[in-house]
Amino acid sequence: MGENHAPVFIANLVSRNRSERIWKNLLQISTLIGIIFLIVLLLNIINQSFGYVAIGYRVPPAKLVGPGQTLENLDIPQLAGILRQRVSPGLLKQLENDTPLEQFSQVNLVNLVMAKIAKPEVVKTWSFWQSLSMREEIKQEVGQLPETRLVFFSWVRPDLVSNSQSSNPLIAGVRTALLGSLWIILIAIMVAFPLGVGTAIYLEEYAGDNHISKVIRTNINNLAGVPSIIYGMLGLAVFVRNLAQLTSGAWLGFSSPETANGRTIVSAGLTLALLVLPLIIINAREAIKSVPDTLRQASYGIGATRWQTIWHHVLPNSIPGILTGTILAISRALGESAPLVVIGASTYITVDPANVFSRFTALPIQIYQWTSRPQAEFRNLAAGAILVLLTLLLSINAAAIVLRNRYKRY
């Protein structure tokens, strides 16, 4: 080959490297934007969860006492007198159930007068950012309102978890909803976990590569993509309506057959079980698939049966993956609200669920309802409840990650 015929190379390295840098920056920026979305989302919620609240009273305490006096320096008979005069007879009877008012401590009586007569109410709320940036304006504004005090309020507080729903946002909590969510998830997992893992074992260890198992596999992948609201409609048609006698507990005497209605925890749990089943199956299959074949052969090679091989070797070695998948499924179920709305969660319910045939509400439903109340303060409350839900989800996810890392073997 002569020199004339040698190919020519032009090393356009400068421009190639430039485009390399540009692309890298673009990709970096898009990652950054993704992270910013998350941060803005969280900040938006936090912004609503804390901030100044102007609290007024149904009956201002000053109106209850004579001029120049405050509630705190009234004596016991005076306070008892106010209570006797102002609260309804039923409540009075309730209060005096054990001991007459006169034997209460002064502090208790003041608290009672505040809670039962003065009744603190939210007048206005400000977001965290507003509270920081417009502090003086807010103070001034509230200063002009009669009988109103300004407090810096955290909507996330122990009461939020321990109290039940209430029409007063200052004392409303998510207890019923939280318990409802936990019950529903317990049922969903107790149903979906064995079924899902069973299906995964069947598909990976028993079913060959035949037509039926192919159909099942495709079908499961499809089910994983079915919108949650469709499961809600299915649950409504099957569990709530067709199986009302079962899901209402009428067959066990929990409700009368005539008025049986299936809007119960068990219906919700079963519906969510259907929803998360494909997720559990897919994750469990992956986990089981990742167990090396040599291990199975070793087991078969020494005369183990199929099930002995699965139970003693395949499952223990895939359990981290299976559990991770299950936990992700739990967090999915925990955050679902659309199917529960369709099934018919209760709007106002303050009773803790007593059994699987109880009526229920769930945490995301509660959040949904609070955001749709007219009073702005319920939006703050909803933000607080969102933080509770997120904390729960984050701890579940963290548990998944810890599990995954701790038991990772292959």
Add this chain to the structure above:
Amino acid sequence: MIPSQTKLIDEKVTSQLLKKRNRLGERFIESTLVFCGFISIFITLGIVFELGKEALPFFSSTDFKLIKFLTGTTWQPQIKLFGVLPLVMATLTTTVIALLIAIPFGIGIAIYLSEYASVKLRSTIKPTLEILAGIPTVVYGYFALSFVTPFLRVLFGKDVVEIYNTASAGIVMGILILPLIASMSEDALAAVPRSLREAAYGLGATKIETTYRVVIPAAISGLAAAIIVGISRAIGETMIVALAAGAGPKFTFNPFQGAETMTGHIVRVSGGDLSYDSIDYNSLFGISLLLFFMTLSLNMLSQWVVRKLSEVK
């Protein structure tokens, strides 16, 4: 020495030696597992059957005309107008907007994580994104209403952007499916063998050239699957649109106006708990069935794409 080891296991007559044992437990377990395997089939049949059964009175009613159902532009069951287009249109609008956000960012993030980011950075960002994917959609809906909509209204003017609009819902839906697409795409890219990349580097290719010429074509089936799954998720998403997109069926192409998606309509109307025997109630199942088949065909498409493209590879 080994004490009388030969008697440890009773020697049987040779013909008995390998006799099949009656492993009842084993067979019981197997049949249980087979049953489990078939449950998913029952669920699908159940969905089709139940939705179909409840939708049947709607499809067979005299007020229902298939042509009008598919081409009518007014959905108002109370006055017997059953044109599903406004609902479908709103669904498509929100989905398209969501994809415009989610695909570039999602795949961009995936490429960055799999090709550029350090192991440490990737192991921080990926779980973070997965957590983002796990946030309940109610929260996203709240975010759309309380942050994105006001933001859009400042940006484009209050007269242009209605308080309920499909744009805001679509954007937030994009943020919702972004981590899903990013995570699935990253998996697909990471699965491309190192040797392929090294071969490209060995020829003097830069990183981005390697990525575009070698890695992405090799992972294309995974990327396509991620996008299709994202689409089907967006179509089926409910709470965001229920909270932010609007609450009245409206046939419009303007993303700054309020409109109601299929899912939004179902959840709104069923939240009001309809009478079981009304045509409204049955029409909901009709919409559900349509929605089911839409997502079903997308999922089938995604699986087909994965198979086809991986064959080409």
Add this chain to the structure above:
Amino acid sequence: MDTFITGKIDVKHVSIYYGKFRAVKDVTISIPDHKITALIGPSGCGKSTLLRSLNRMNDLIPSSHIEGSITFHGMDIYERSVDPVEVRRHIGMVFQKPNPFPRSIYENVAWGARINGFQQRLGHPSLDEWVEICLIKAALWDEVKDKLRSSGLSLSGGQQQRLCIARAIATRPEVILMDEPASALDPIATLRIEELMRELAAEFTIVVVTHNMQQAARVSDYTAFLTMDHDRSGILVEHGNTPQIFTNPVDSRTEGYITGRFG
């Protein structure tokens, strides 16, 4: 070749298929009791497939099926009434790559015995003793006796393979199949395994697949040479005493392989 040896295992006219592909074609061979039989041949000639058919491990590959008969104690192990699990208990297996269970050394050995109905009787060894016996037989006891509770995966490759052998003999099989048991090991570990095989031959019938001819020459009593015919199916070329096969092969293909001209 013509001399008929009544063996522990008799393979008669066996063909093995994967789907449509015939991996092994019409092999007839007898495995003598308490001897080591080596299967040698170029890679892809179906020797592993043949080995795995001896204890029905091929059943686990869904598309595979077999023609012909394989008898063990005169009983066809592919007959309907035969339980493959029982077959494998009596005909154990050691694999190419050491694959101990990700459990303790003790559990690795004890598990097989336990699932196969090991019973503790007066005058017989307890499970602990049995584990010790098996580890001694596998020439591993001295190295692991102080760390029976640590993971089987913590051992070196050679130790892991001996653990797998201990595990295989813990179910008291009569035959042990070894699929290139030393190919993943270094030369020193390989030698130890070979020594061990010779020791075990006193008590067990061993069938070993190897592509290492020196190894076959060193350890085996009988050698079978397989190769591929024109349609890539494995066929048995020659079978006989190891010294005879290596010094005076009948078939030219065997000779070619042994002297390294082919394969």
Add this chain to the structure above:
Amino acid sequence: MAKKLSLGIKLMVVAGLMLSACSLAAAPAEAPAVVPATEVSLVSMETSVAPASPDINDPATLSGMVITAGSSTVFPLSEVMAERFKEEGFRGEVTIDSIGTGAGFERFCVTGETDISNASRKIKDSELEKCKAINRNPIQFRVGTDALAVVVSSENDFLTDVTVAELGKIFSSSTVKWSDVRPEWPNEDILRFSPGTDSGTFDYFVEAVLGPNFKNADGKADLEAAKADILGSSNIQFSEDDNVLVQGVEGSKYAIGYFGFAYYMENQAALKAVSLEGVSPDMVTAEDGTYKLARPLFIYSDASIIKSKPEVAGFISFYLTYVNDEIQSVGYFPASQAALDEAKAALAEALK
């Protein structure tokens, strides 16, 4: 490690089973909603105070479940009453589902699963018939008055007062722009916001505002035609969620909507109530009817339920006694004393 884990899982399953077993065991304490007598005896075992037999005038003697559902308008009122009922000693539970008046009657009259139905309109004849079909005889209790506020955004500078007829036009399918109603109003699309079609509020609005424009052959208002008219109008959004409406109206200068006065009260800063024929809604105009869009609020129950479930009777009695203490804080107007007395008489009658 894997072994420990699988042990853990087994434990979890056992715990789960035990939990469900416990709940089954605990359940009978809940179930007697159907059999109140047992419930009382259970309670008396638990507490040192020996309650008398159920006295509907003393919440402390009552227990069980009061299941209510219906109007989202009545919901906040019932919610407050339920809270107070419990505060005064009621040992059971009240559940309230806010699902719309029509849906509430569906549960009350068709499935028969609720004890009380909240309604922001009178029961329809068709609903009455369904109730009869399951042997329920609805009894109506008036609890208050709600004025419908017709609202526009506080930025709206052209609309302060309308006539009912104009309002009908504003929500009609034949109108698109504001200038179609009054020429001096802007030439802009009307953005309409209405409560959902399942709500009593919607039914009431159609009847009171659009109904007069549609007469059928008998000269009566043709409500179906009226409904079709509003449903067919352009740029209209419906929601059971009144907050959606509040935000929607607030969002545009050219928006108009209507909903319960309470929602207006909570959002006075952003919204402006429009007066109707010169009358703005307040306590007096709502009660005496000069404000045209005032409507009664009801709860419905059934005589046999009231008789068999003292907790239901007790709740209704309590409701009627104390509703006027709370109603204004919720944002509604009290019913007249005469109406409340009539309701109390109906309760007494049902208990006979």
